[in-house]
Structure formats: structure tokens, C-alpha cells
Amino acid sequence: MKKRLLNILIVFLVAGLLPGVAFATSFETLPTSNFANITSKDGLIWVTRNTGVVNYYWNGSNWIAGETMFPSGSRIPSDGIRDTFIDDQARLWFSGGRSYSNKEHVTGYIPMTSQGKNVNYYGYQYFTRAKNGTIWTYGFPDGDNYRYPTVAYFTGEDFVNLPVNAPFSLSQSCLTVDHNGRPWISGSGQGDYNKVAYWNGSSWVRCDPPLPGACTVRALATASDGSIVAFGIYGTSQSGWAVYKNGVWTLKESSTNSTAALPVAYDYNIESGPDGKIWARAYGAGNGGRLTYYENETWKKTIPAPFGIVDFTVDNSGIVWAIGNSNKVAAFIEGTWYTDTDSFSAKLIEAAKKSADAAKVSADAAAANTGAAVTAAQGAKASADTAASRAQTAVNQTVDAGTSAASWAHQSYDKANQASLDATYIRNTQLPSLETKLNNLQVSVTNIQNSDTMPPTVEIQTVSGARATSGSSIQAIVTVTDNRPGPYTYSINGGSYSTLPDDGRITLPVYSSGNNSITVSVQDAAGNVGSKTIVIRKF
Structure with a gap:
């Protein structure tokens, strides 16, 4: 399976500085x-403060303040950004609070280099990404916060609400x-605490977990095997989790x-990685600098973060x-x-090489499996050839026996003659058909082995992790995943092809x-x- 590698552009959203100002x-x-x-998303990282919508991005060597303007009359969060995602x-x-007491959340977006835009003045509160990449959310987009919230999904430009709250x-x-693709929700209300439901396409179906007592299911997550994990707590006296x-x-x-x-800090975000592994903040005193992840039905903790x-x-x-x-900010890679x-850039290069090596192993294994199929076909054909030879021998012996038995009784002659006819049928009709089928099988397997119509998958990352430079070129690493091992050639922006180095390192203009x-x-x-x-942006 192909491992996605990193296009590392670190773009941060914070407050306080004008666009274009750099910090070494x-x-x-x-x-x-x-x-x-x-x-x-795709190596693009944004960070928000607890108030305001000013943003920064990391260009590989400096923090750059990004765009902050909204059209006149727009509503921007005054009570802090609640949640964000990148499309x-x-x-x-973003979902930004304006009046937390009445659940008013402004929803909108901010491009890197142009004005932001509101799409809803009441908006949504929390975003989660499904396995297929679709963003789901919930909130009060119609402003009616006296009823239960709406669940919605993102279309690329706006949100579509499910027809039932x-x-x-x-x-x-x-x-x-x-x-x-079914959304699952959890919560509480009207004295009924332990609540979970999923959407069946037309209505919500209750599916409550067996958590103790008056636990409220405060968080849900989807594991790599597709199972649903629920986390519940009641005050400081009851807790548990179920699958x-x-x-x-x-x-x-x-x-x-x-x-x-309770293994996770339920009142913070829970996320799934590209491999389906569930990540969360570890629960309990002393775990403020640790994350925990769910793997093979077991919760494991990371080493403490530097903060x-x-x-x-x-x-x-x-x-x-x-x-x-x-x-502070830090990146966690492979423990x-x-x-x-x-050190981060060096780790990325190491990870790129490891991914390339893994891809080669997979390609070699696929080729070996194809070779095994050819060997099996060849063995079957050899067995058929042996069977044909032995059948021919049996025919000859039967005919000879029939000829030398001319003085036998008529009944014996008839039996020998029938055996001759049966053997002749096997030799002339059945075995040629079998041999033809086996030959066709060998040709088909050989064609499968020799044919290749699958294009390679290409990933590009800069060596430094930057997506901006003041120079006329930048060093990059190209990672190729294919169903066959190389060699490969590469072209930049439709130019002539050159041999791709073993380490994948090339120069981009x-x-x-x-x-x-820049297209590679x-x-x-x-x-x-x-x-x-x-x-790549040039200053």
C-alpha cells in the first residue's frame, strides 16, 4: 500500500501582525x-489563537503573517475560533464563537492571499473528517438553538444539512x-444520559453502549477496522469506554x-490518522504533554512532548x-x-527513503506472485504432457494385445477392442483439448506478467520542507510508487526526460x-x- 509522504508547508493562523511581515x-x-x-492538510498547517482571525504561515525559514481582511459588514469571531479544517x-x-451563551457560531473561510468570507452567521461548531475525506459537522445554522442541533456535510463550497435534526x-x-459513510452522534438530554445514534439514510437510530450508571457519552471515534469507540463519564464518579x-x-x-x-481527554479533539489510528490527548493528571493512540485494540501513550x-x-x-x-510547536514522527x-528535514528524507524501500518490496512481492503463477502453469502443462505420453503407451499396449489375441474368444476380442476405442478417444480428443487449455493458460499468465498499464504514483516534497524561496531553484525529493520496480525517468513541466536518481533528489526551477x-x-x-x-512561491 502506498504511503503518502510530506509536502511540508507550515502555515499558521494567529493574531497580531500585518500580512507580509517575516520573523527569523x-x-x-x-x-x-x-x-x-x-x-x-497536505502539509499545510494553520494555527489559531483563542481570539481573532489573523494568520501566519511558515515558509521554511520564517513565520510570515497572512491575510486577515473580510469584506465590509462581515461578522468575524469575537469569542474565539472553535474549530477549523482545510479544504x-x-x-x-472556521467555526468562530460570537455569543457562546446563545450558541451563535460564525462559519466562513480564509484563503491564504485574499479576503475571507462568511457563509453562515450562526454556523457550525465542530468538524470531523470521514475516511473518504468528507467533512461532517453539527450546529445551529438556522439560528434556532432551542431545539437539537443539525448535522451536515461539506460539499466543497458549503454545507448540506440532513433533513432530520x-x-x-x-x-x-x-x-x-x-x-x-454513516454519521454517529452521542450526547444527552431529558434525563437520558447514555445516548448514541447513527443515521440510516432517512432517520436516526438509537444504539446505546453499555456504559455504567449515568455516564454521558462525551466522545466518539472510528477505529481503523471500522468499529465505533465510545467514551463516557459522569462527574468524577463514573467512567468507561466501549467498542x-x-x-x-x-x-x-x-x-x-x-x-x-477513561483513556482519553474527552473534552478535547479526537482525530484519526491516514492509517485509521485514533489519536487523542491522554487523560489524567501528569498527561498534559502526552498523546495516546488506539492500535490493535490497545491504548498506547507517546513520550512526553516538550511542552x-x-x-x-x-x-x-x-x-x-x-x-x-x-x-511552541513540535512534530511527532515515528516515536x-x-x-x-x-532534524525534522533529515527525518523527512529518511521517511521518504523508507517509503520508497517499502514500495519496492511490495513491487517485488507482486512480481514474485506473478512468477509463481507462471511456474504453476508450466508445471500443469508438464503433467499434462506426461499424462499424454502414458495414455499413448496404454493405447499401444491395448492395440498390441488386441492383435495378438486373434485366437481368443470373441468376447475377449470385443473387450480389448472397446479398450482400444476408449484409449484412442482419450488420446485424440480429450488430451489435445486439455493441452490447448493449458497452453492458453500459460500464454495468459505470461501476458499478465509482461503487461503493465498502471501509471506510477508520484509524490513531491522539498528537502527543507519549504514551499517558498527567494532563489531561482529549490531542491526536492520525488517518491515513486509503482507495481513494478524502476528504473524511472522524469520530466519537469513537459520538458525532456532524464533518469530519476535512486534517492529521488532533483532540482525544481x-x-x-x-x-x-511545477509539474513533475x-x-x-x-x-x-x-x-x-x-x-512554490518566489519572493
């Missing part, structure tokens, strides 16, 4: 304080989507006198980014936290000021071509 610093140190949110156009969508109150991480799999809830841990059975974690996100390359209460650009779209095409030995475009 390591990515570890943020240019201001009071960060509350972090989100990422396919690299726009930051949720059947109870929702809060924070109480929304997830299973592998069948819904194959139509049945199973209580995993519970307590009727403490919160010790107390305020928020985190998992990008679609599998890197965990975290912001801290000391105005280690990184806070400086050099950056000629024009502003954004440069890779051709495999069979002539199939795969392409990937990266945008």
Missing part, C-alpha cells in the same frame, strides 16, 4: 501567544463517521467510583503536529518529537515571482506516466 526563527517558536487550534483549495474553514444535545467530539463491532457493543473498561477507566499540549492535529501524511502552552528544522506551479512527470519502463504538481 525556528518553527519551534511561535511569534505570539494564546494559541487554541491547529489543523493540517481542497487550501482555504481555512439530531435526537439529543451534542458537544465537542461527539460526532464520527463509520466506514460505510461497537459487528453489530455488538463490548464494554472494555468501566468504573463506578472514579474516572480511571504541555494545548491542541494537536494529524495530517494526511501521518505526522502529528502539536502546539503548546509555552507558545520522536521534533522541534528544529534541520522557480523562475517567476509569486506562485510557481515520471515514466516507468513500460511507458506509463504519472504526474504531480507542487506550488
